[in-house]
Amino acid sequence: MILWIQQSKAAARDEFQEELVIRPLHSGDIYASFQFRTLWDTDFLQEGQKVSHYRLFPKSLGQVLSKFSVRELHISFTQGFWRTMQWGQPFIPSPPGAELWVWFHDTVSDVDGNWKELTNVLSGIFCASLNFIDLTNTVQPSASFKPLGLGNATDHRFLRYATLPREIVCTENLTPWKKLLPCGSKAGLAVLMKSEKLFHSSFHSQAVHIRPICQDEQCSSKAWELRQTLNVVFDLHTSGQGKKEWSLFKMFSRTLTEACPLASSSKVYVDITDNPELSPATPLLGQAVVLGDRRTYSVYDLSRAETFGQLRSFNLLLRWKGDSDMLRPLLHAERYVAGFGLQTGEIHTVIYNNHPYRAFPVLLMDSVPWYLQLYIHTLTVTSKSRDNKPSYIHYQPAKDRHRPHLLEMLIQLPPHSMTEVTVQFERALLKWTEYTPDPNHGFYVGSSVVSALVPSMVAMRTNFTQDQPLFSSFVPVKEESSYFVRVYTEPLLVNLPTPDFSMPYNVICLTCTVVAVGYGSFYNLLTRTFQVDEPSPPLSKRLANLIRRMRGVPLLT
Amino acid sequence: MAAPLTLLLIVAVTIRAVLFRSSWAELISERVEVVSPLNAWKRVVEGLALLDLGVSPYSGDVFHEVSLSLIHFLFKSILGSDGITAVALYLSIQTYNKNVFRKQKYALESDRYPADCLELLRSPKEMFYIPLKVAMFYLLNPFTILSCVAKSTCGLNNAIIALFILCTLKGSALLSGILLALATYQSIYPLTLFAPALLFFLQRLYIPVNLRRSSFWFFTLQYAFIYVGSLVVITGLSFFLLGSWDFIPSVYGFIFSVPDLTPNIGLFWYFFAEMFEHFRLFFICVFQINVFFYTIPLSIKLKEHPVFLIFMQIAIISIFKSYPTVGDVALYMAFLPAWSHLYRFLRNIFLVSCVLLACSALFPVLWHLWIYAGSANSNFYYAITLLFNFGQILLVSDYFYAYLRREHHLTHGLYLKKKDGTEATLVLK
Numbered sequence: 001m002i003l004w005i006q007q008s009k010a011a012a013r014d015e016f017q018e019e020l021v022i023r024p025l026h027s028g029d030i031y032a033s034f035q036f037r038t039l040w041d042t043d044f045l046q047e048g049q050k051v052s053h054y055r056l057f058p059k060s061l062g063q064v065l066s067k068f069s070v071r072e073l074h075i076s077f078t079q080g081f082w083r084t085m086q087w088g089q090p091f092i093p094s095p096p097g098a099e100l101w102v103w104f105h106d107t108v109s110d111v112d113g114n115w116k117e118l119t120n121v122l123s124g125i126f127c128a129s130l131n132f133i134d135l136t137n138t139v140q141p142s143a144s145f146k147p148l149g150l151g152n153a154t155d156h157r158f159l160r161y162a163t164l165p166r167e168i169v170c171t172e173n174l175t176p177w178k179k180l181l182p183c184g185s186k187a188g189l190a191v192l193m194k195s196e197k198l199f200h201s202s203f204h205s206q207a208v209h210i211r212p213i214c215q216d217e218q219c220s221s222k223a224w225e226l227r228q229t230l231n232v233v234f235d236l237h238t239s240g241q242g243k244k245e246w247s248l249f250k251m252f253s254r255t256l257t258e259a260c261p262l263a264s265s266s267k268v269y270v271d272i273t274d275n276p277e278l279s280p281a282t283p284l285l286g287q288a289v290v291l292g293d294r295r296t297y298s299v300y301d302l303s304r305a306e307t308f309g310q311l312r313s314f315n316l317l318l319r320w321k322g323d324s325d326m327l328r329p330l331l332h333a334e335r336y337v338a339g340f341g342l343q344t345g346e347i348h349t350v351i352y353n354n355h356p357y358r359a360f361p362v363l364l365m366d367s368v369p370w371y372l373q374l375y376i377h378t379l380t381v382t383s384k385s386r387d388n389k390p391s392y393i394h395y396q397p398a399k400d401r402h403r404p405h406l407l408e409m410l411i412q413l414p415p416h417s418m419t420e421v422t423v424q425f426e427r428a429l430l431k432w433t434e435y436t437p438d439p440n441h442g443f444y445v446g447s448s449v450v451s452a453l454v455p456s457m458v459a460m461r462t463n464f465t466q467d468q469p470l471f472s473s474f475v476p477v478k479e480e481s482s483y484f485v486r487v488y489t490e491p492l493l494v495n496l497p498t499p500d501f502s503m504p505y506n507v508i509c510l511t512c513t514v515v516a517v518g519y520g521s522f523y524n525l526l527t528r529t530f531q532v533d534e535p536s537p538p539l540s541k542r543l544a545n546l547i548r549r550m551r552g553v554p555l556l557t
Numbered sequence: 558m559a560a561p562l563t564l565l566l567i568v569a570v571t572i573r574a575v576l577f578r579s580s581w582a583e584l585i586s587e588r589v590e591v592v593s594p595l596n597a598w599k600r601v602v603e604g605l606a607l608l609d610l611g612v613s614p615y616s617g618d619v620f621h622e623v624s625l626s627l628i629h630f631l632f633k634s635i636l637g638s639d640g641i642t643a644v645a646l647y648l649s650i651q652t653y654n655k656n657v658f659r660k661q662k663y664a665l666e667s668d669r670y671p672a673d674c675l676e677l678l679r680s681p682k683e684m685f686y687i688p689l690k691v692a693m694f695y696l697l698n699p700f701t702i703l704s705c706v707a708k709s710t711c712g713l714n715n716a717i718i719a720l721f722i723l724c725t726l727k728g729s730a731l732l733s734g735i736l737l738a739l740a741t742y743q744s745i746y747p748l749t750l751f752a753p754a755l756l757f758f759l760q761r762l763y764i765p766v767n768l769r770r771s772s773f774w775f776f777t778l779q780y781a782f783i784y785v786g787s788l789v790v791i792t793g794l795s796f797f798l799l800g801s802w803d804f805i806p807s808v809y810g811f812i813f814s815v816p817d818l819t820p821n822i823g824l825f826w827y828f829f830a831e832m833f834e835h836f837r838l839f840f841i842c843v844f845q846i847n848v849f850f851y852t853i854p855l856s857i858k859l860k861e862h863p864v865f866l867i868f869m870q871i872a873i874i875s876i877f878k879s880y881p882t883v884g885d886v887a888l889y890m891a892f893l894p895a896w897s898h899l900y901r902f903l904r905n906i907f908l909v910s911c912v913l914l915a916c917s918a919l920f921p922v923l924w925h926l927w928i929y930a931g932s933a934n935s936n937f938y939y940a941i942t943l944l945f946n947f948g949q950i951l952l953v954s955d956y957f958y959a960y961l962r963r964e965h966h967l968t969h970g971l972y973l974k975k976k977d978g979t980e981a982t983l984v985l986k
Contacts, residue, residue: 500936
């Protein structure tokens with residue numbers, strides 16, 4: 001028994017890292033981003049090898065990966081909308097509601113079947129209603145969601161993307177998410193995640209990203225990487241009582257007491273580029289280039305006992321004042337519905353390029369449900385009030401009740417400009433059973449996704465080092481001069497014309513009545529002939545005639 | 558008669574051109590009463606745009622027309638299709654009137670009419686202006702003008718049907734079969750016009766309609782062969798044009814299964830919007846059979862009067878088809894001057910015209926209240942739809958009643974007396 005444990009300890013090289021990044025925002029809010037990274041060292045890509053060792057990697061997710069031949073899985077649950085212009089770019093962007101995109105292995109024969117089962121299983125794991133994901137809201141983007149991990153497969157038949165903008169995130173989703181962590185919510189940074197404070201925020205997003213990665217530069221061994229991220233923005237006024245003074249206790253109503261014993265590294269990074277007051281002080285400083293900006297961080301290493309001080313509790317205090325200039329995000333997008341009435345409308349997507357002199361292309365992906373019939377001949381793209389023709393358009397029209405519209409375009413954004421993409425649509429009348437229980441609330445249209453390689457003012461690091469902070473290594477950096485940004489627009493809420501739901505029986509009766517009137521008139525005219533109307537004899541005469549007929553005597557006239 | 562017709566055409570073209578250039582054109586082409594998912598011009602343009610993007614126009618659910626290239630080629634003639642229809646109707650009614658007058662002359666000479674129904678007979682003076690009135694009824698009908706300004710392909714369909722009627726009345730079986738195949742290819746319902754055309758040719762060639770006679774079958778098979786053959790050829794051609802059979806479920810499957818519930822002036826949309834899923838297939842079958850099943854009984858009753866049968870069939874198609882528009886209504890209304898001699902036997906004409914006028918005025922009002930003002934709901938628009946269709950049914954059955962009654966009087970005499978000598982009333986028994 002002991003020998004077996006020792007052997008398994010030698011063989012497994014699973015690793016767990018946790019970090020928390022705290023960034024004071026320009027508007028007085030504070031942004032906290034947790035990242036938990038579990039590396040699962042296993043020969044998963046070998047066929048026929050059943051995996052049975054689960055050390056740090058959660059078993060439920062491991063079984064999901066092997067059963068459905070998943071190569072990459074990205075799922076996020078977000079409450080609130082990320083305000084790019086006020087808060088800058090997030091480390092991990094996510095759209096409001098639930099978003100799930102999965103790359104399957106190319107050995108899968110029935111991708112749709114796997115997708116359906118996968119969504120149902122994930123719905124159980126995360127206690128979310130992901131079972132509402134079906135073929136009517138799943139698309140296969142051809143260019144927007146390239147794999148973030150290993151592998152250079154570009155056959156988008158193995159990619160599925162779905163989003164549920166109506167999904168609400170609450171404690172029931174947080175609890176199973178926390179259970180996936182090796183230490184659970186008992187030790188390490190996860191003790192800070194208390195739902196009563198986390199959900200009392202402007203923005204809350206929890207995500208799970210699974211992908212295969214190389215463990216070293218030469219890529220001699222591969223491993224599964226599981227990143228669990230939780231981004232939360234606490235509002236200055238609702239949580240902060242109007243003072244630009246934050247502490248871990250104020251944000252999370254908890255302080256840190258110890259690092260997770262299973263973690264190989266457990267750090268807290270605080271962004272001090274704008275020179276806030278920070279206590280307790282720390283000698284450790286770090287610099288990282290993230291999202292095209294070189295920022296300075298104070299680093300607190302929780303694996304060192306002196307971080308916790310004499311009280312064995314670590315509470316950070318952060319204070320800043322003054323209005324420093326926020327770096328304007330270079331890429332920003334908005335979306336809204338124009339028009340009036342319940343018959344037609346127009347979707348406007350506005351993309352801003354705030355770079356002073358560089359133009360760059362962006363990939364815009366729009367997935368519109370089938371009941372808003374898009375008219376692609378009305379698509380106009382204008383930049384600086386001139387027509388801007390996209391160089392690549394991939395459009396898959398919707399099929400009623402089968403699949404949604406998918407529009408992907410590569411648009412070149414001129415420097416320092418606003419580009420507007422408009423497309424007209426018509427609203428369909430649905431069958432009365434297809435409306436949600438509250439039909440006048442409206443129907444949600446998922447966020448548009450704008451993906452781009454934005455030119456960076458600062459050189460990015462392309463070499464791969466182990467001690468890079470997690471928040472800067474999420475997206476692989478392929479070249480020095482640009483960084484990858486994904487911006488999600490607002491989801492839309494569109495009203496559809498509704499029939500009267502109390503009327504099915506009445507409608508059937510009335511319409512059948514009109515058809516019957518037609519039938520009746522024609523029947524009369526076709527089967528009857530014109531006859532002279534002889535008045536019918538009075539009753540006495542008729543009775544007398546009846547008796548006479550029985551007697552065989554001639555009738556009265 | 559060419560000069561008044563030309564003048565009429567010029568006036569009609571002027572009205573359409575004026576409306577076309579104004580800002581009303583875009584408003585009219587969006588109206589659900591005038592365009593339907595089957596014949597909207599916006600969808601044709603969308604189909605062309607999809608083809609430009611390299612996507613098959615039938616892969617989505619937006620385009621439901623056949624033969625894209627044909628439509629594209631005939632685009633210019635959509636605007637002139639009204640003129641073609643009017644001229645075709647003019648010539649057909651002229652031919653028909655000549656036929657009617659000739660038959661009447663022979664019947665008079667052979668003393669087939671009772672003595673007192675001389676006032677029911679038609680005179681050339683009365684019939685002289687009927688073709689012009691028919692053309693006028695079609696060209697200056699507001700429904701037709703709206704349909705033309707919206708560039709709905711219904712105008713094309715009407716033109717093909719009108720040409721088919723012309724060729725039938727002129728006696729050319731080949732052309733009539735080909736045109737009927739073209740009309741059926743565009744929307745399936747003109748299939749029911751096969752029976753009246755067949756009856757007309759049999760009457761013209763003096764072949765008795767007797768199922769036991771071989772001459773009847775011989776001609777029927779000939780005509781059916783021309784019709785089915787041209788249909789197969791046209792369908793095959795469109796397969797080769799687009800390279801796939803996608804258009805069959807997209808067009809014909811769409812017409813029959815009614816998946817799109819956009820409101821229109823017909824009976825289908827709200828019925829199937831409120832239908833219990835369990836009964837949907839059953840009621841689709843019932844409603845579609847309803848369009849086709851009046852053909853045989855009507856053909857039996859009206860076998861001596863194929864042109865009136867054509868009118869009845871076109872009316873039934875316009876009322877009961879799955880996506881009717883006002884352009885379809887305008888086609889059968891154009892025939893009404895041809896039956897102006899039936900006026901004295903019409904029972905409900907005042908009520909019917911009031912209902913139709915009121916409904917036509919209320920359609921845009923209640924649509925606006927439902928969709929834009931939000932103060933009414935779909936029931937209001939549905940009620941007007943019901944009333945409009947009820948009015949149309951009443952109109953058609955009224956004319957049918959009047960026609961049958963006149964025929965009865967022509968055989969039995971106009972002033973009928975009861976057994977005791979007093980004035981009789983006629984009833985249907």
